[in-house]
Amino acid sequence: MKALLVKILVPIGIVLLGVVGFSLIKASAADDGDKKPVDTRPTVSVKALKAVEHQVLLTSFGEVKPLETTRLAAQVSGEVTSWHKNFVAGGLVKRGEVLFSIEKDNYQAALLQAEAALTSAQAALIEEQAKAQVAEDEAARFPNKPRTDLFLRKPQVLSAQAQVKSAQAALMRAQRDLEDCDVKAPYDALIISREVGVGQFVNKGTQVAQLNNIETAEIIVPIAGFDSLFLPAPLAETPVNISYKGINSFVRQGKIARDLGVIDSATRMSHIVVQVEDPYNLKSKGSDLKFGKYVEVSFAGKQLSEVFKLPQELVNNRTVWVVDDEQKLQAKEVNVLRTEGAYFLIDKGLTNDEKLVLTLPEYPQAGMEVKLAASNASDALK
Template structure:
């Protein structure tokens, strides 16, 4: 009974002792916290020194490869088709002067022989008239001047004979031309687009036989958007360009800007330039052919921009980016974005050389916000 009474009094005393010990421990911990160094709550940022550069603008646009020349080939003489080159089919390639097809020549060979004979007769008649004129001149020397006329001296006859020679010569040239036109040859290095003839077919002069496209030179007409037009050199003619096909198999060829079309499109408000590519089908080289109709990109060097700053686009918001001043505080800078290239902005106003450009701004940056600068190893930089 005494033992139970003793336990009844001991338990409250033990609880009070434990509580006092806990309070002492809390007070000791609070004292140590107060004595520790204060926590740095400034946001951490990374910076980069702003450095101006001279930037070469590259302008890129797109267009379609087209032939410089197209020809609707027509027969110049009438006759029956007697043969044609096996390559003279759609897709065939020909060098300049290569035979395409032949028209029956018998009629034109006979016409040539007849023209040659007529010329020979005209020349003989002229010789005869000139001889008679010489005889008349000698006889006239014994007569008085009043009895001698141009007709007596056979001057009209000689002039007529000379005219006949000239007429026969012209007819001979036409006969030679007609005979030559029986063999139709490629007017230039050509690609056959279409053909409409066959052996035994009769054609008339002027009948369209085929459509050819020149493969000596190709052109690409491409637009210049308004945001690029300010960076195109004033005299762009002759500037080297690179033409590259789109798709899995890329083909690049050298080109040259040939001209400006000289107008602004009413619908798009864009101007257009033209580049030329020599030997697009590689008839004279081992390069891969650049086919007509290919959709290509065209790239060439525009103007050089001096004293600009290249800045990632995600650092600029509403034309404002942030820098750290000498007092380690954030300051906004209003900048002028001169040009966008890929993921970068080119800035020509608002930044100064060696400004500390904030690369990792705080989530909610404020003017005058104190920050600490960290390097690439996430250690605080000594400032």
Template sequence: MSVLRWLLPIMILIASAGGYYVMTQLGDKKEKPPREKNIPSVTITIAREIDHQVTLTSFGEVSSAESTSLSSRVAGVVGPLHPNFVVGGIVNRGEVLFVVEDDDYQAAVIEAEAQLASAKAALIEEKALGDVAARQAKAMSKDKVTSLFLRKPQLLSANARVKSAKAALQRAKRDLENCKILSPFNALVISKSLGAGQFVNRGAQLATLSNVETAEIHLPIAGFDIKHLPAKLQDINVSINAESINGLRAAKVVRNIGIVDSKTRMSGLVVSIEDPYSLLSGEPTLNLGTYATVTLSGKSLEDVFMLRQEALQNSSVWIVNDTNTLEKRSVDVIYQSGEFVYVRGDITDGDKLVITLPDFPQNGMAVNALPSSAQ
């Protein structure tokens, strides 16, 4: 009886397992539906062939085309100064900045004029004596007539004294003119080290002036950008912008520096700006030392395709062909600007260009092409 009590649960478990097996093997078999193939989606844009005007941007500091150290060519006491002859002042070409007292130089001119008059009188006298000697020589034998008798050396000496007196008069007049110190060009006064009543020596440096008739900006240009500029520098249109000015200033490229920087490997162009302080025009003032953004117009690229950087992979792009499969095409990068590249190659107008790719793209991979929201 006790054996039967232990065997009964085991027999029930065996019978249940057998019944489940029979039911699963003999029951109606339903076919499982086939698993759908996962086709990746890609974002595309339509390739369009365009002509693109290259525009280059560079930066530089506005500097004077030339600066000069102003000095006096005469010594003396400084008189009144021009009111704009102060640091930061602007003086015009030819304006008198200050005058050195010229009393002594006026006296020197008078003295030189007197010396010249005396020399001329002596020359006239020597010419007369020479004429007398020539007439006397006619009655004398030729061997007794010498150059000294005819007063030729004396005449040469008198002529030399006249020339020397003329030169002295010219120097005296020049020194008198140099008592007026003029501005050599429209200039910004950078520094000044004199005042009224001060005695200055000849050649002493008194001020520094910067030319404001023209200014320059030295622009660094990357080597791969130089080839996109016109061969003739005068064909490059230039515009200048800076935070300190309200508007744009026009300028022109005047020369290529012709040197590649050994550290940065950059070339250099020099841009010239006429009348930066707008003394003769109503354009925005562009002060020396301003850090400016310069935009230059380059060559026109014909028949190129503009792509985003992410669409380019190792000089290749992917397109979705007519069978909705991926196809790899080779291209050449012609120009790069910001997030865009401009290419030519094995693509045509209207191709479906892939912007976002699946993880492991392959030629012939089936994809679901989705148009870009930017189109």
């Protein structure tokens, strides 16, 4: 009986299990049909482009040099009697200060002789002019009798006048020689070297010192070819900042004086000259801009209009990625006008309000559909 019952129940159980399994499979299939499709588009961050006005900043480096260097020489001969306390290497002197003096006795005597000679020549001229007047009076009494210029003493008067001029010239030379006994600084100067001392006899024309002009310093600054396109116009008088970076950093102001007008054949660079007034602060206070110091020079170049300033990492082979109105990636070729630090300045290839892609998918393709990150989709790139 039990065996019969088992034979009957086993087939029935198998059938029931099949029905249950079929129901489960059908239910599962129905659930799968109800599921929404998965969005596989990559998410990107974008910002809306905005063109800007940009002031180009040009930067270069150069060495501070004196505007002029003078090899000072004595204008008269004689023994050195004294010299200025700052007339030593490294000393600073002002324009017109006496650097050293030469013994003056001989030149004072020469001045007295020249004055005496001038007085004598003037007396001789007065005498000749009086004699000429007497001759004219006598000629007037006998108007019909011819008189020569020699009789009227015209040559004698001309000769006396020439003697006076010669004496005046000698007096001027004697006065100049006496003044030249005091050798003065031709400008505010830094003493580079001195080759004269008290008691030393110097000859006329002997070099006795070397001076550097510290009224104005110059910095010759190289300008690369790609920077020369952005130089301001006019160039002269453009203000510049001169800075030194280090333990004793400082900033000074100067101006562009001129362009040297040539391009270096080796480097293909042009050069401009920057001038700085009173580099050693003889008339003001501040940090000395010593000759030989290597400094940075920066100044404003041209003003650029309607350019886009983009981080360099967003530009690859002059190409950037944007999202079009259909939310598809598009590659756009751009023209890089200039590089400044970590940015490119772009003047062609982009338009205002285009959506620049900030975070690209791993393998971007033109026409790839993307979705925008909601947090910054409408930001403007500045």
